[in-house]
Amino acid sequence: MSRIAIASITALLIAGHAHAAEPITLRDMGSFHVGGRLVEISGKPVKEVVFTPGGVPAKVDPNGTYQVEQMYVQYFLPANEKGAYPLLMWHGGGLTGVTYETTPDGREGWLNYFLRKGWAVYNSDAVERGRAGWAQYPDIFKSEPVFLTTANPFERFRIGDGPNSYDPDPAKRKVLPGNQFPVEGYENFIKQNVPRWTTTDDATVAAYIAEIDRVGPSVILFHSQAGSFGFKVAQARPDKVKALIAIEPAGIGDPAKANVLKNIPTLIIYGDYIERDVRWPKIRANGVAFADAIRAAGGSVDIVDLPQAGIKGNSHMVMMDKNNLEVAGLIQKWLEAKGLTK
Template identity: 40%
Template sequence: MPGNNNIVLKRIRGFHVGGRRRVVTGFDTRPRSRVPGDAPVAVDMNGDHMIGQLYATEYRQADARFALPVLLWHGGGLSGACWEDTPDGGAGWLDYFLRGGFDVVVSDAFERGRASFPPYPQFLPQPPEHRSLGAVWHHFRFGPEGSYPDPLTPESLRAHAYAGQQFPVEHLEQFGRQFVARWAGTDDFALQAYAELLKKAGPCVVIGHSQGGSYALECARRHPDLVRAVVAVEPAAAPADELALDGARMAPHLFIWGDRIDDNPTWVRYRAAAERYAQRLRDTGLRADGLRLPEQGVRGNSHMLIMDRNNQAIAAMVAAWLREVLPSSAAGAAPLSE
């Protein structure tokens, strides 16, 4: 494990990429007070706005062990913060891959986090979804349907969770502090911004979780010259059956699934769609591997397996797969430490 390796960086920088200037109208132009107690002033927000950008933080190693950077793409209702640590204060996948010698780029997708979101309802007409703690309890497979406890205490959360649950459910409130609004119907904006990020990053590895996994699959299909390996961690969708595939140019794929999926019809459907897509990839001659963790003896993982207590061990499985599938020219002088 790279956990004992020091992280030595030559650069950390943040930047926005993508987005276009759009005219947005429909704002109320009545005077308003900008400072409590101050006299109202005219504020006209109608006009040019930047729409569609994402935000990324780039971590560059002082001595990278791999030529290809790893891009980490988050899921719906979350931001890039989900890669940084776990709700109980443990290390996340950002820490793992940095200690393993990879350059890493972490994104906040369109309308999330530091990417900012366009005006609502002036530009995004539909209201956003704000997920509650109770809404994610069963959907993220922390516990059985209808088992969200009341009152909410660390003891009741653990008692109502699935037996052997790897997610630190006692810290559910800490997890909820990073929830952000999400809009439906914004996939095109997100994919355009991710395409711009790929162009800026150059050839790379993309690891996407949930909705980010779906975007990773689509971007690997659209941009085979830039995505050299893709890891889809419980993708919530897959490219449609009628879309063309160029297996001769596309990258190797790895699909990862946690536990208790058969207890949740939504995730049964998501996994089935992703596995149909994986089979289509294999039919073109492309390598598309599946990793069902329970079948490997790794049990208790939730949908948030990138935050589960054993997340570092799962990251090590991903790193081992990358070492296997990436060409030797992608590796630096030293391999990723075990």
């Protein structure tokens, strides 16, 4: 890429981000789709569809071959690369790669932070999310999609103080004391939410495996629902996964194959208020038990409970919280300590 092109990209990245510490200079950026399969559908009636108001009806035959279960990946390659391997970012349930972009209240997200640190970042929309696309129900996706109300994440992601803490009036919302989530940007966060399915996990794992097969040896940073995906993909491709960073993993890998992860340094991070939640004590216990199984097999797992590390008030959406860069700094130091930077 020419110096002029690099300068142009830099200028675009700087625009609107005058608060940034220094410009981001890229040697390349782009995107691709990966994974998926072809599926045949038959026996459906032909439809007549008017695609544009006032237009001429067209016959649409829904029978035929469909491309489904692919994944979208966008990559950013810094001019001065300091990460020893690419950093893959995998989002949680009902979300997309927007998770790691600008925070709901307009601050810098983890994607930009790690780019500034010299990491080649690959940020994805998983199967059935965002730019990855969708497929028919029930022909291909076997369950109905799950949609969330505006109140659900507020009460379930440890932002609000439990059930009935959300109110349409922001002044009446009951936020957990000292919570770091940017509640003033909560409506922007809700706009990021997308439908999710509960029957596409195998397809998602297959797509993530296809991503790491294409990108090559990588560090994987994953959140929430992607806990299961991150660990399972590492168990499927242990030679290509150089480190695992699990941010509040809601799922785990196969405990019977914990020994497969013994040579992969792993960091697991949990936020605040877990003991006050109905579900998270058990979810955390499952994660700790899985970590213990890896350790018993001779592996290295570091578990960080942020409040015990002096970083308090974090919701489930750690990468969006007001102290998100402090947590990112903790991750960066861990990566450096593991010899994963140049």
